[in-house]
Amino acid sequence: MRVRGLVKRYPNKVAVDGVDLDIHRGEVFALLGPNGAGKTTTVEILEGYRRADQGEIRVLGVDPARGDRVWRSRLGIVAQTSRDEAELSVAELVHHFAGYYPNPRDPDEVIASVGLTEKRRTRTRKLSGGQRRRLDVALGMVGNPELLFLDEPTTGFDPEARRQFWTLIENLRTAGTTILVTTHYLDEAEHLADRVGVIADGRMVEVATPEALGGRGARTARVSWLSADGMREIRTDEPTAEVARLMAQYGGSEVPELEVRRPSLEDIYLELIGAVAAAPELEGAAR
Numbered sequence: 001m002r003v004r005g006l007v008k009r010y011p012n013k014v015a016v017d018g019v020d021l022d023i024h025r026g027e028v029f030a031l032l033g034p035n036g037a038g039k040t041t042t043v044e045i046l047e048g049y050r051r052a053d054q055g056e057i058r059v060l061g062v063d064p065a066r067g068d069r070v071w072r073s074r075l076g077i078v079a080q081t082s083r084d085e086a087e088l089s090v091a092e093l094v095h096h097f098a099g100y101y102p103n104p105r106d107p108d109e110v111i112a113s114v115g116l117t118e119k120r121r122t123r124t125r126k127l128s129g130g131q132r133r134r135l136d137v138a139l140g141m142v143g144n145p146e147l148l149f150l151d152e153p154t155t156g157f158d159p160e161a162r163r164q165f166w167t168l169i170e171n172l173r174t175a176g177t178t179i180l181v182t183t184h185y186l187d188e189a190e191h192l193a194d195r196v197g198v199i200a201d202g203r204m205v206e207v208a209t210p211e212a213l214g215g216r217g218a219r220t221a222r223v224s225w226l227s228a229d230g231m232r233e234i235r236t237d238e239p240t241a242e243v244a245r246l247m248a249q250y251g252g253s254e255v256p257e258l259e260v261r262r263p264s265l266e267d268i269y270l271e272l273i274g275a276v277a278a279a280p281e282l283e284g285a286a287r
Ligand SMILES: Nc1ncnc2c1ncn2[C@@H]1O[C@H](COP(=O)(O)OP(=O)(O)OP(=O)(O)O)[C@@H](O)[C@H]1O
Pocket: 010, 011, 013, 014, 015, 033, 034, 035, 036, 037, 038, 039, 040, 041, 042
């Protein structure tokens, strides 16, 4: 996928303001950003559901505004809101959707992979929020897509379901599926994504691996431990040397509650978002 200078204006708002984005085949890419940043608008343009006002866009080699049925059948989409088919059972709905695609996955295997086998005969209106979301994911993947869009896929999942979902995504990735996921869960992005893009106020602030975002790997570490006088914390660029010093000080025995910490992805993300909010010059003159 290749995007250059994507712009989308609504009557009162420039929702996407010159976004560039490259997503490589087989990659898991997480799009992060606060509410209203422009994530869903961007994703829906890439899916062909909304029209861009400006920009060059290629998704699987095609301009989404001109995407035909064959192109569409190569995509899997899990939108933010569920499709409403309340009277069908889980199995009926997944089998029904499989029929839309030329080369679908086995619907029963897909139902099993999202953990809904026990609910296969349940009408979709009787599913819990998290179960309904798992069904959405099943519908997105049953067509065996080359490229899967997941818009906040795990909202409403309990922690165990989220872990199961991560395994599912890892399996899809291993099978070669390219995945674009939007999420508000930083741990999810860190766990799943090869690269993350942070979008704020319609602009791409940074694209990097989760480890490198905001110069994270090079950031000062904090070494903390429980000393005789209470908790101590030292900021240092050489945490290994600091730990060695502590070990010597404690005569090689356990240093109580020793912890070495670098800024989390969430710390870095909040810094990036905060910098955009505090920098009025980033407000586009085009508005
Ligand atoms: N159909 C629309 N008409 C007018 N404004 C819209 C429309 N859709 C979105 N917007 C506005 O565009 C901006 C970007 O919205 P978008 O849904 O893309 O954000 P988002 O990053 O996906 O947010 P969230 O994390 O809350 O899902 C918001 O200010 C929103 O109010």
